[in-house]
Amino acid sequence: MGALSPMKTFSIMACMIVLPICGHGQSARQIFEQRTARLIEVAAGENEKSPYIVAAKVHTGRDLPSAFVLLDSLTNDRAMGGMFYSYTIIATYLYTRDVLPDSLHRKIRQAYRDRTMYRGDTENHWVTYYTGLYLAAQTWPGEDPETWFNGKSSEENFKEAEEWLRLWMTTSATIGQGEFDSPTYITVFLTPMTVLYEFAKDPVMKKRAQMMLDLLFADFAAEHLKGNYGGGHSRDYPEDIKNPLAAPSTMWAWTYFGEPNLEQWNEARYRPRNQGGWEPVFGALSSYRLPEIIYNIATDRSTPYVHTETKRVRNIIRFGKEKNPPAYKYTYVTGDYVLGSLHGGILQPIQQHTWDVTYASDKPFNTIFTLHPYYSGKELAMFFPEEQKFLSDEVDRYHKVYTNPNKLNSSSPYEQTFQHKNTLIVLYNIEKGVMQPHIDGFFPKNLDERVIDPSGWLFCRAGNTYVAMFPLKPGEWIEEEVNWRWRSSELKNGVIVEVGSAAEDQSFDEFKSQVKKTSVDVKDFNRMTVRYRNRHGDWLGFTFGGARLLNGKAVDFKSYKFFGGPFLQSERNSGVITLRHGNRSRILDFNKIEIREPQ
Amino acid sequence: MLRSRLFLAVVIPFLLCDATIAQETIYMSVLSSRKHRLNVSDNPLVGLFVSTDAGATWHHRGWREYVRTFYGEAASDGTVWLACGNGVMRSTDGGTRWRITTGWQITEALKVSADPKSPSTVYAATAYGIFKTTNNGESWEQSNIGLALPFTADVLVDRSNSSHVLAATEEGLYASNDGGRVWKLSGLKGKGVRTMAQDPLDPRILMACTEEDGVFRSDDGGKRWKQKSRSLRHQTVYAIAFDPKQSSRVYIGTHDGGVYFTNDKGEHWEQRIQGMRNLVVHSLCVLPSNPNVVFAGTLNGGLYRSVDGGLNWEFNSQEEGQVWGLSVR
Numbered sequence: 015m016g017a018l019s020p021m022k023t024f025s026i027m028a029c030m031i032v033l034p035i036c037g038h039g040q041s042a043r044q045i046f047e048q049r050t051a052r053l054i055e056v057a058a059g060e061n062e063k064s065p066y067i068v069a070a071k072v073h074t075g076r077d078l079p080s081a082f083v084l085l086d087s088l089t090n091d092r093a094m095g096g097m098f099y100s101y102t103i104i105a106t107y108l109y110t111r112d113v114l115p116d117s118l119h120r121k122i123r124q125a126y127r128d129r130t131m132y133r134g135d136t137e138n139h140w141v142t143y144y145t146g147l148y149l150a151a152q153t154w155p156g157e158d159p160e161t162w163f164n165g166k167s168s169e170e171n172f173k174e175a176e177e178w179l180r181l182w183m184t185t186s187a188t189i190g191q192g193e194f195d196s197p198t199y200i201t202v203f204l205t206p207m208t209v210l211y212e213f214a215k216d217p218v219m220k221k222r223a224q225m226m227l228d229l230l231f232a233d234f235a236a237e238h239l240k241g242n243y244g245g246g247h248s249r250d251y252p253e254d255i256k257n258p259l260a261a262p263s264t265m266w267a268w269t270y271f272g273e274p275n276l277e278q279w280n281e282a283r284y285r286p287r288n289q290g291g292w293e294p295v296f297g298a299l300s301s302y303r304l305p306e307i308i309y310n311i312a313t314d315r316s317t318p319y320v321h322t323e324t325k326r327v328r329n330i331i332r333f334g335k336e337k338n339p340p341a342y343k344y345t346y347v348t349g350d351y352v353l354g355s356l357h358g359g360i361l362q363p364i365q366q367h368t369w370d371v372t373y374a375s376d377k378p379f380n381t382i383f384t385l386h387p388y389y390s391g392k393e394l395a396m397f398f399p400e401e402q403k404f405l406s407d408e409v410d411r412y413h414k415v416y417t418n419p420n421k422l423n424s425s426s427p428y429e430q431t432f433q434h435k436n437t438l439i440v441l442y443n444i445e446k447g448v449m450q451p452h453i454d455g456f457f458p459k460n461l462d463e464r465v466i467d468p469s470g471w472l473f474c475r476a477g478n479t480y481v482a483m484f485p486l487k488p489g490e491w492i493e494e495e496v497n498w499r500w501r502s503s504e505l506k507n508g509v510i511v512e513v514g515s516a517a518e519d520q521s522f523d524e525f526k527s528q529v530k531k532t533s534v535d536v537k538d539f540n541r542m543t544v545r546y547r548n549r550h551g552d553w554l555g556f557t558f559g560g561a562r563l564l565n566g567k568a569v570d571f572k573s574y575k576f577f578g579g580p581f582l583q584s585e586r587n588s589g590v591i592t593l594r595h596g597n598r599s600r601i602l603d604f605n606k607i608e609i610r611e612p613q
Numbered sequence: 614m615l616r617s618r619l620f621l622a623v624v625i626p627f628l629l630c631d632a633t634i635a636q637e638t639i640y641m642s643v644l645s646s647r648k649h650r651l652n653v654s655d656n657p658l659v660g661l662f663v664s665t666d667a668g669a670t671w672h673h674r675g676w677r678e679y680v681r682t683f684y685g686e687a688a689s690d691g692t693v694w695l696a697c698g699n700g701v702m703r704s705t706d707g708g709t710r711w712r713i714t715t716g717w718q719i720t721e722a723l724k725v726s727a728d729p730k731s732p733s734t735v736y737a738a739t740a741y742g743i744f745k746t747t748n749n750g751e752s753w754e755q756s757n758i759g760l761a762l763p764f765t766a767d768v769l770v771d772r773s774n775s776s777h778v779l780a781a782t783e784e785g786l787y788a789s790n791d792g793g794r795v796w797k798l799s800g801l802k803g804k805g806v807r808t809m810a811q812d813p814l815d816p817r818i819l820m821a822c823t824e825e826d827g828v829f830r831s832d833d834g835g836k837r838w839k840q841k842s843r844s845l846r847h848q849t850v851y852a853i854a855f856d857p858k859q860s861s862r863v864y865i866g867t868h869d870g871g872v873y874f875t876n877d878k879g880e881h882w883e884q885r886i887q888g889m890r891n892l893v894v895h896s897l898c899v900l901p902s903n904p905n906v907v908f909a910g911t912l913n914g915g916l917y918r919s920v921d922g923g924l925n926w927e928f929n930s931q932e933e934g935q936v937w938g939l940s941v942r
Contacts, residue, residue: 095678130678133699135721165712178717331721331740332764332783399721399740403849403868404893404912
């Protein structure tokens with residue numbers, strides 16, 4: 015073997031500097047390229063009537079005839095329409111048009127004339143709708159209103175879509191998303207943005223899409239642990255709440271963060287609820303590459319950290335004077351677990367997930383949480399224009415569990431939290447007469463240990479993670495298929511939660527011992543006040559609807575930044591988000607539509 | 614003898630129905646349907662349906678898929694307007710081709726109301742307030758000045774004075790005397806007003822219905838309002854319809870109470886639900902050509918029709934549909 019040339023030596027050294035070395039001696043970029051190739055290859059072998067499958071087949075050149083048949087059926091099947099169709103069909107077209115027969119060119123164009131593209135009523139609906147409209151209008155410019163489903167010309171559609179996308183991006187970068195941090199719905203933000211990035215001809219829109227992808231991934235990365243999306247979530251399906259790695263976000267983590275080390279489609283226990291979950295195929299086909307710094311933020315768990323965020327409540331249309339009040343998040347991240355919470359109250363209807371501890375595990379159902387399974391027509395009418403006495407049943411049609419007393423996702427005006435690092439207090443102050451007058455806790459059956467201690471503490475161990483929970487009022491244990499449900503029907507109630515790990519507490523016995531030395535003061539609980547000294551000696555005082563005191567000092571949520579933590583920093587409304595890792599930084603400046611990487 | 618009775622039994626109702634066939638067109642907006650599933654079905658179960666034969670047959674018009682069609686009506690020039698989740702839509706050819714006249718700024722449009730005297734002026738009541746066009750939908754302007762909270766379920770243009778417009782908001786009834794430029798609270802402060810109607814014979818008489826507080830009536834063009842709900846057992850009222858020929862006769866649609874009827878301007882109400890299997894009535898209309906023919910749109914129970922002034926109802930169409938809006942021209 016001859017000596018390396020100076021150029022080769024330089025190249026290798028440059029790679030060593032630029033690309034972080036991961037497990038098995040591979041760089042992040044190498045892992046990404048392998049995984050995207052694998053994803054496309056597997057998807058290309060599927061036969062679902064899915065735009066992602068069509069795009070993968072055409073990309074690999076595998077079985078083009080069946081790809082065309084699938085695409086043809088997508089254009090013929092009038093059952094398909096609406097906002098998701100709006101962007102996936104144009105994306106598939108743009109990824110495949112060079113090899114498509116003329117008939118499919120015509121049919122796809124015709125779809126934007128004949129199909130109803132419902133714009134929807136949620137943030138992800140609008141993002142997908144307008145991304146599709148933007149790209150379709152860009153693809154077929156100069157065409158008359160009669161050739162479009164909505165009776166608007168190409169130019170009108172393009173202008174409208176561009177305006178709204180710009181508004182959404184600015185809003186997301188200044189006061190946050192309303193559908194924030196959702197393991198379920200992140201996929202319908204990431205996927206259209208990868209498509210927009212790939213195909214927007216306007217370099218400014220392309221840059222905006224790139225910055226939105228950076229922001230969405232960075233936002234995820236800061237609360238990511240081994241493929242899990244930790245922390246509180248605005249919206250999540252129950253299946254994804256109780257089994258975090260089954261969420262659509264897992265596939266994106268697998269593709270871009272290199273974790274978890276399992277292929278979701280091959281794992282029955284993590285099989286996505288929506289069959290396939292192939293949306294990341296569009297990401298894999300795009301030329302967007304995750305900046306190294308975001309990869310590092312997602313995977314570096316060498317030091318525990320606190321990460322705070324201010325997001326926004328979904329548009330309130332009734333029963334409130336403020337359209338988008340802030341939603342405050344607090345997340346504590348370690349290499350073993352993530353304990354995260356939203357500040358409480360109604361921040362999103364239907365699918366809110368206020369708090370949990372999610373831990374790294376090779377077992378499914380790796381999470382513990384409590385909730386008040388609240389529902390009311392008035393809650394829904396805050397966000398939807400239909401009649402409040404009719405809405406609960408209507409929402410049940412789509413989400414199945416809204417009025418179910420056993421549901422695992424819910425916002426509640428009767429739930430509030432106060433978190434400091436790995437200690438959390440959750441208070442419930444449920445009014446008499448409210449539907450579902452109980453609180454529930456989810457504890458997976460596959461915990462390694464679950465000990466109900468005479469002290470009143472419940473201790474759980476899952477691998478290296480230790481969880482202690484102190485219910486302020488008694489409850490009962492109900493055995494279910496994959497979990498124990500802790501249920502209490504006390505209207506004024508609460509739980510104190512401490513989380514630890516082998517790294518922090520040496521052993522489970524030591525953790526238990528330290529937790530039992532803490533102090534719970536509930537003498538003012540009739541006024542919904544709790545004082546608690548945690549195992550680290552910090553005093554937390556919390557009154558429902560009142561003050562949160564940390565060692566006697568009031569915690570003011572208004573002091574929360576847009577992002578606050580070691581990895582992401584931003585002032586609310588600034589439009590400038592700084593990503594940091596080690597001595598590197600990356601600044602997303604949405605005012606100038608500029609990315610800077612000062613050294 | 615028996616045969617002749619049978620003949621009369623069959624033919625007379627038919628003749629009665631047939632007599633209702635007139636020039637008017639009924640517009641039925643079906644928001645959704647228990648049988649409809651978003652993105653997985655493609656039947657014209659939702660959207661706009663029209664009938665020109667007093668409800669004997671219905672024809673779907675326009676978009677086949679779900680766009681949350683809350684309400685549709687025809688203006689005096691024949692333009693058909695739809696209030697939808699996607700915004701405000703317009704058709705000038707009876708519903709074959711449509712244009713969404715609004716942009717991203719307008720969404721969750723719940724009601725449209727065209728000025729009877731100037732049909733190119735149209736108001737849209739939306740979840741984000743009131744919008745107005747004076748050029749047939751080519752452009753829209755927001756018109757929320759003076760509203761305490763923007764959510765508006767209905768707008769009514771006074772047919773005797775186009776500058777006088779009323780708005781049903783979540784915080785009460787608002788009125789404008791300058792064509793919607795500025796709004797002032799007119800009454801029912803703090804009450805969630807759902808819809809309004811103007812007496813077909815005396816334009817000074819108005820009625821409004823509310824989410825929790827029954828029905829109100831004004832005899833002076835909206836300056837003062839009196840509650841007219843004493844004999845109502847169901848106070849959540851979604852719909853009002855005057856008898857076009859005898860305006861002391863009024864029908865209302867309630868939540869869980871079906872249809873109520875008054876013969877004395879709301880002093881006394883009588884529940885009329887014989888034959889109804891769904892009592893959440895969200896829309897009503899009475900045929901001008903034959904006021905005994907009344908339609909009641911329910912939420913998830915489809916459309917009912919009565920040919921005897923509401924005494925008896927028969928299921929008409931849209932099984933399990935949400936008939937959110939009805940109008941007639």
